Amino acid sequence: MDTIIQLRNVSFAYETEEEKNLAVQGVDLDVRRGEFLAVVGHNGSGKSTLAKLFNAILLPTEGHVLVEGMDTSDEEKVYEIRRRVGMVFQNPDNQIVATIVEDDVAFGPENLGVPPAEIRARVDEALRAVGMYEYRLYEPHKLSGGQKQRVAVAGIIAMRTDCVIFDESTAMIDPKGRREVLETVRKLNRELGITVVFITHFMEEAALADRVVVMDSGTIAAEGTPAQIFADTALLQRTGLELPPAAQLARTLREHGVELPDETLTPEQCADALFRAAQKAGVV
Amino acid sequence: MIRDITIGQYLSGTSFMHKLDARVKIVCTFAYIITIFLCKNFWSLGLMVAFAALMTLLSRVPVRMLLRSLRPVAFILLFTAVLNLFYTKTGSVLFQWKFLILTDKGLYTAVFMAVRILSLVSVSALLTYTTTPTALTDGIEKLLSPLKLIKVPVHSLAMMMTLALRFIPTLIEEIDRIMSAQKARGADLETGGFIQRAKALLPVLIPLFVSAFRRAYELAFAMECRCYRGGEGRTRMKQMKLGVRDAVTAVCFVLLIAGVVLLGRFFPAVI
Numbered sequence: 001m002d003t004i005i006q007l008r009n010v011s012f013a014y015e016t017e018e019e020k021n022l023a024v025q026g027v028d029l030d031v032r033r034g035e036f037l038a039v040v041g042h043n044g045s046g047k048s049t050l051a052k053l054f055n056a057i058l059l060p061t062e063g064h065v066l067v068e069g070m071d072t073s074d075e076e077k078v079y080e081i082r083r084r085v086g087m088v089f090q091n092p093d094n095q096i097v098a099t100i101v102e103d104d105v106a107f108g109p110e111n112l113g114v115p116p117a118e119i120r121a122r123v124d125e126a127l128r129a130v131g132m133y134e135y136r137l138y139e140p141h142k143l144s145g146g147q148k149q150r151v152a153v154a155g156i157i158a159m160r161t162d163c164v165i166f167d168e169s170t171a172m173i174d175p176k177g178r179r180e181v182l183e184t185v186r187k188l189n190r191e192l193g194i195t196v197v198f199i200t201h202f203m204e205e206a207a208l209a210d211r212v213v214v215m216d217s218g219t220i221a222a223e224g225t226p227a228q229i230f231a232d233t234a235l236l237q238r239t240g241l242e243l244p245p246a247a248q249l250a251r252t253l254r255e256h257g258v259e260l261p262d263e264t265l266t267p268e269q270c271a272d273a274l275f276r277a278a279q280k281a282g283v284v
Numbered sequence: 285m286i287r288d289i290t291i292g293q294y295l296s297g298t299s300f301m302h303k304l305d306a307r308v309k310i311v312c313t314f315a316y317i318i319t320i321f322l323c324k325n326f327w328s329l330g331l332m333v334a335f336a337a338l339m340t341l342l343s344r345v346p347v348r349m350l351l352r353s354l355r356p357v358a359f360i361l362l363f364t365a366v367l368n369l370f371y372t373k374t375g376s377v378l379f380q381w382k383f384l385i386l387t388d389k390g391l392y393t394a395v396f397m398a399v400r401i402l403s404l405v406s407v408s409a410l411l412t413y414t415t416t417p418t419a420l421t422d423g424i425e426k427l428l429s430p431l432k433l434i435k436v437p438v439h440s441l442a443m444m445m446t447l448a449l450r451f452i453p454t455l456i457e458e459i460d461r462i463m464s465a466q467k468a469r470g471a472d473l474e475t476g477g478f479i480q481r482a483k484a485l486l487p488v489l490i491p492l493f494v495s496a497f498r499r500a501y502e503l504a505f506a507m508e509c510r511c512y513r514g515g516e517g518r519t520r521m522k523q524m525k526l527g528v529r530d531a532v533t534a535v536c537f538v539l540l541i542a543g544v545v546l547l548g549r550f551f552p553a554v555i
Contacts, residue, residue: 059506079511087509094499095506099417099450106521108510119521137296141453
């Protein structure tokens with residue numbers, strides 16, 4: 001599997017007049033093409049700063065970020081980088097530019113100079129992909145948080161980016177909206193093969209990823225599959241993270257002598273495992 | 285309440301007016317506004333009002349919505365009408381009481397002013413009701429594009445307008461939220477005199493400004509992330525094309541203006 005984004009010894013400091021605040025220090029990370037990578041960490045762990053380094057919103061104070069071999073600090077390449085790596089932000093209201101949903105989705109392709117007929121096709125396709133096609137003529141302020149965020153996602157995929165960074169895109173929306181966005185993200189990753197970097201502090205979202213990176217005080221504390229990460233109790237304690245609810249339940253059950261597989265992280269897996277355990281015990 | 289603001293409130297539909305090209309609608313609206321001030325007698329004024337009524341019918345905008353857009357100008361309307369009623373000293377006197385003199389010319393002027401303001405506001409409201417803000421700003425951008433030759437940043441201006449319109453509902457929501465928050469902290473926003481109430485709004489305005497700047501900052505990032513580099517090299521999804529409908533409308537407007545001018549020739553001016 002080849003890499004799409006490479007971080008080499010990347011550090012970033014927010015400089016204020018009094019002090020230099022190192023938000024990210026010495027991070028080495030490869031984002032592989034087609035993967036669903038979750039970046040987790042508590043507040044102030046540097047995960048959001050890391051996200052902004054991926055597509056040249058922030059430039060590393062040390063080290064290099066390479067997107068398909070292009071250095072983000074090369075000013076001439078910034079446009080090329082951003083047409084490959086899109087970003088969905090936290091607040092859905094602050095990233096929608098147009099007053100009609102479909103016009104907003106068209107904004108990116110318009111900036112890229114795509115011919116009108118093709119923009120139309122891309123916009124319809126993108127809106128269908130996120131399940132917002134029926135809402136194409138709505139005004140954004142009449143949509144729910146989850147719907148707005150799906151419009152923002154459509155705006156990025158209409159640009160045909162290879163990779164989408166989600167910078168805590170589910171943090172400001174209600175649980176129902178979060179589920180909608182998450183379903184959309186998984187669908188994009190699986191069906192369209194878009195590389196996803198998902199920054200979040202919700203562990204149940206990280207549980208759905210192929211790979212999880214745990215950030216702590218600006219460095220990578222751990223990296224592995226969700227099952228590996230969530231099995232490491234010491235790590236979770238050290239970095240101030242909690243198990244996803246389903247995994248929490250599974251752990252408590254295990255402590256009480258119920259045998260459940262390690263891969264019990266999502267509600268679906270949990271239900272499945274419980275059903276099997278019940279079958280084995282001859283209850284059902 | 286603040287939610288009554290109808291600027292940029294587009295009513296979706298598929299009527300004749302909705303399908304017209306935004307540029308045609310903008311030019312015609314301006315033409316209408318200018319023409320209505322050329323009306324000097326009841327015949328031409330009547331023609332203009334009939335035309336506005338026809339446009340309302342063609343737009344399928346409910347009259348109720350149109351009336352709502354007239355509410356904010358009700359005071360100005362009354363004010364100018366009353367002023368014209370009593371400040372016009374020419375013409376034959378109809379009524380006199382102490383210093384108040386009402387002449388027939390004053391009465392006509394008052395009626396004319398009121399009708400002019402009413403139709404002017406209704407016609408502009410029709411424009412915003414039947415044209416999406418995007419189409420409106422696109423239209424303005426296209427109409428102003430000759431100014432690019434003298435280095436006027438037409439695209440940037442149009443983009444600023446689009447964003448301003450886009451953020452009106454967002455900021456209104458924000459005001460509501462901040463007001464509730466301040467009320468919850470015991471702020472009194474509704475009683476007291478004008479000065480007192482204006483002062484009480486300060487704790488609402490300051491957070492609003494702070495948040496507006498933060499929004500602007502984030503929006504700029506989001507736009508850059510979507511490869512926005514200004515107007516150069518940009519294409520548009522919706523191409524504006526003039527059709528038969530637009531030609532018919534333009535001809536009707538030319539006829540309307542000609543009609544008003546002719547009626548002005550044949551009938552004596554009453555104001």
